[in-house]
Amino acid sequence: MTMRRARWKRWVGVLAGVGLLAGCGRAQLYGSPELPRAPRQPPVEYFQVDWWKGLVEKVPLLEYSPREPASPVYEPESRNVIAQTRDGYIHAVGPDGKVSWSFKTGAPALAGAMASEGVVFAPGGDGTLYALDGITGAVKWKYPTQESLATVPVLADGLVLVATDTDTVFAVKASDGTWVWQYRRDPPSGFTIRGASAPKVDQGTAYIGFSDGFLVALKVDDGGVVWEKSLSGTGTEFLDVDTTPAIDSAGRLYVASYKNGLYALEADSGAVLWNTSVGGMTSVLARGEVVFAAGDSRVDAYLGETGRLIWSLPLKDKTALAPVLARGMLLIPNQNALLFVDPTTGKTRLSWNPGRGISAPPYVVGSRVYVLTNNAYLYSLDMNNVQKGPRG
Structure with missing residues (x-):
């Protein structure tokens, strides 16, 4: 066996060891509910559509390229x-698939909620962090930040942490929304990339990136700086560290x-x-000993x-948004579609576009995947009953 093949088998073994291997199935590819299409049989498919629901009733007359950036979330107590x-x-x-309740905020959200x-802790596009009852939608409390909230909130040690697109992190009490601390960095003078890093909390420390190219470790209890690291060097443009950090089982921090x-x-x-x-x-x-990175x-x-490269999937001129793992498949929204990618090889097994594309990361609960499309249709995908067959 050659050294190259030996290394490849090791990588596949690493991926298999953390439960990433997937089987292939054969079923229907679902189109947009607005434009029904005859079902067709792609080479492989990994899900069945349980239900879908349109959520925006009044669409602007001449709306161009709608975009829904806020990821959905499952609230288990209310289901x-x-x-x-x-x-x-x-x-x-x-x-x-029916709407239980709706709550009107002051502006479109840039990021999804946490439950x-x-x-439900929801970052409103109006700069207000809302705490809502998951069953009724009633407001428990709200905290106005006066800035544009840009990340999914994080719950840690009784605090809710959320970041803005102007490089501020707020920490408020989860019980009543009382302000506890905030940390802010000055943005660079040049151009920046749209988006923001959400805090990653581990053992009492919150790790978060900023548009000036720094990664900062903060104490969760009081916001004190543990350490800070410049990752983008000198300059004034596109220095952003907008990735939400990740930590693996060996304690390595990725950003x-x-x-x-x-x-x-x-x-x-x-x-x-x-x-x-x-x-x-x-x-x-x-995941395990593997780190996936997505972007332009x-x-x-x-x-x-x-840091050895295992595989790279080119997307031409598309931007890959935050990936998730579901039933052994890497699900990657790229604004035009949701890609089902084999995590062991980097091969795209399925490209699913239910209409207008997908800009928000899906949310995974067991075998269920919830997807919000750019035309504001919420899909419930069931990946549990897919018949496995030979790899496509």
């Missing part, structure tokens, strides 16, 4: 799926600078372990220990 749409509403959709113990590529760092000190120097990355996902025109898989 509702929470979705925020470009008309400024927060919707709760029940397991039957915990029957409470990407848009300018300088993917980094692996020591979580306790910020010391650099390795760097890929592949620019344009905007999201990372770590590509998706990559790297070996976490060394």
Whole structure:
């Protein structure tokens, strides 16, 4: 056996060891509910559509290229799926695909909500962080930040953390919305990339990136700085560290600078372990010993220990948004479609566009995947009953 084949088998073994291998199925490809199409049989398919629901009733007459950037979330106590749409509403959709309640905010949201113990924490596009009852939609409390909230909230040690697109992190009490602390950095003078890094919390520390190219470790309890690290070097433009950091089982911290590529760092000190120097990355996902990085025109898989490239999927002129794993498949929205990618090889097994594309990361609960499309249709996909067959 050659050394190259030996390394390949090792990588496949690493991926299989963390449950990423997937089987192939054969079923229907579903189109837009607005424009019914005859079903056709693609080479493989990995899901069945359980239900879909249109959430925006009044579409602007000459609306061009609608975009829904807020990811949905499942609230287990009410069994509702929470979705925020470009008309400024927060919707709760029940397991039957019917809207349970809707709540009007002041502006379209840039990021999705987070749910915990029957409470939905939703970042409104109006700069207000809302705590809503998951069953009724009633307001428990709200905290006005006076800035544009740009990340999914994070719950840690009784606090809700959320970041803005102007480089501020707010921490408020989850119980009543009382302000506890905030941390702010001055944005660079030049151009920046749309988006923001959400905090990644581990062992009492919140790791978060900023548009000036710094990654900062903050104490969750009081916002004190543990350490900070410059990842983008000098300059004034496109220095952003907008990726939400990821931490693997070995304690390595992964984050990407848009300018300088993917980094692996020591979580306790910020010391650099390795760097890929592949620019344009905007999201990372770590599973086991593998880290996936997605961004402008590509998706990559790297070996976490060394940074060795396992595979790279080119996307031409498309931008890959935050990937998720579901039933052994890597699901990647690229604004035009949702890609089903084999995580062991980087091969696209299916490209699903239900109409107007997909800009928000799906939300996965067991075998169920919830997808919000750019035409504001919420889909419930069931990946549990797919018949497995030979690899396509």
